[in-house]
Amino acid sequence: MQVHLVGGFLGSGKSTAIAMACKALAERKITAGVVTNDLGRYLVDTAFFDAQKIPAVQVTGGCLCSQYDDLLIKLDRLKRAVQPEVIFIETVGCSADLVAAVIKPLLEVRGPHDGNITFSVFADTRLLSLWASGESVPFSNKVMYLYGRQMEEAGLIVLNKRDLVSPGRARQALEDARSRFPAKQIALQNSLDPLQIDIWLDELDALSRRSTPLNSLQLEYNHYAEGRSAxxxxxxxxxxxxxxxxxxxxxxxxxxxxxxxxxxxxxxxxxxxxxxxxxxxxxxxxxxxxxxxxxxxxxxxxxxxxxxxxxxxxxxxxxxxxxxxxxxxxxxxxxxxxxxxxxxxxxxxxxxxxxxxxxxxx
CATH class of the missing domain: 3.30.70.360 (Alpha-Beta Plaits)
Structure with missing residues (x-):
């Protein structure tokens, strides 16, 4: 069973991409399920997946890091309910430190043949473009500290919503992202395009078969907390x-x-x-x-x-x-x-x- 963690800042298009991926997998006769996560209890995303007839459970009341025990319970519930071959875990948009506090603990309880856990971090191409080029952004430095740290721990950075900027702006955003994160695998994506979702799924499948470990993030927790509380x-x-x-x-x-x-x-x-x-x-x-x-x-x-x-x-x-x-x-x-x-x-x-x-x- 493949497990794909999907993180990234608020509004980056995680839910849409996951829903499109689940539909694409269904066409391949592959059963997928979703774990949603939020600090609150009333989630549009869970209602959205339910409306799409996509099996979903939710971890609420805190980020996955603080609700790790509940995450294990919900994963077990999802596995028992639909026996998925693929599970997407969508993280709340203000969370970071997920390699150390979610992925590595999960790997310890997975079987030796279960494969790697992939970690995609989504970023809205428009916001990334403004931030990487030093232009004015709609958030404070406290919040943007969190934004940048999220991408630093990614296995794959997905510059999403590429269709909302010009081709030239998208290419420049990709170059800027590669300059800031030279060791990262980075891709431009329009998650409303089934063909681009297929490419993402194929990449996730390849990443899940590799044994390349992800490094825990060196995170200044007080700065992280300030960004969240803003x-x-x-x-x-x-x-x-x-x-x-x-x-x-x-x-x-x-x-x-x-x-x-x-x-x-x-x-x-x-x-x-x-x-x-x-x-x-x-x-x-x-x-x-x-x-x-x-x-x-x-x-x-x-x-x-x-x-x-x-x-x-x-x-x-x-x-x-x-x-x-x-x-x-x-x-x-x-x-x-x-x-x-x-x-x-x-x-x-x-x-x-x-x-x-x-x-x-x-």
Missing amino acids: LGWLDVNLDFTSQSISNHRPMVIDWITALEREFRQRNIGLGHLKMMVKAGKTDARVSLTTGDAAGWRAQVPDLRCREMHALVNIRAEADPTLLRELVQQTAQSAAGRAESQVEEKETEVFRPDYPKPKRRVP
Whole structure:
């Protein structure tokens, strides 16, 4: 059984790549499963994989490093449920030190013929390009310290979303990344392209058969913790109700547009905004990050219903209480204009705490 750890910063496209990979493997008659991970309990990613009929379990309440025992339990549960030939473990976007605190401990409990555990770290080509060339980025130096350290421990760096920059900009980003990380294997990728996903899968298969060990990261934990704690976490469930059956798509677009405008006007560095919307039999995921234009609108289908549920995950460099206020205000305004009502349900608001690995192998 192959195990592929997939890390990288918030908004780098990990979930989309994993979902596309699972579909590609299914076409090859290979069963795959996914472990999702987050600090909160209400995850859009898990709901997304469930909607795609991809077997998934979740490790919540902390990063994989601090929830290592739960990771073992969930891996065993996934193996018993679907007997996967391939497992993808998606890490929360603010985590690092994964070689020492996750991969090496897992290798100790795997069988001698189970193969290597691969480690891909994803980076949005747009953000990497700005950072590597010394241009202004939407995050503080504290957060970008974390960003850079994530890539330093990768087995494979994937510069994702290459389709969102010009070919010349993509080539320059690749050259800049190779200059900063000369010992790393680095690839450009568009994870919406099945052919490029096939290339990634073939590379993962090759890496899993090699015995090249990954080195534990030499990480300054206080700086790491400062970068994490600069981020705000918001997970909120919202129920929308209208007097009669109507198409809620315009309301959702109005809501997200107003929210994105607030982030932009306040110079809030948005790691990601993910929304899972359920309207009748329709499930839709909407995702955007800092720098995304109106392309996200195509992700919102017609939503004909009287009652609609939305699960929202926001990760941004901002006070999480402010994030909650902005979501509440924009949701209320959009619902009012659509002559609907909105009610907030289960919600979590916090900043990541100090990382405390359960088990660390230097």
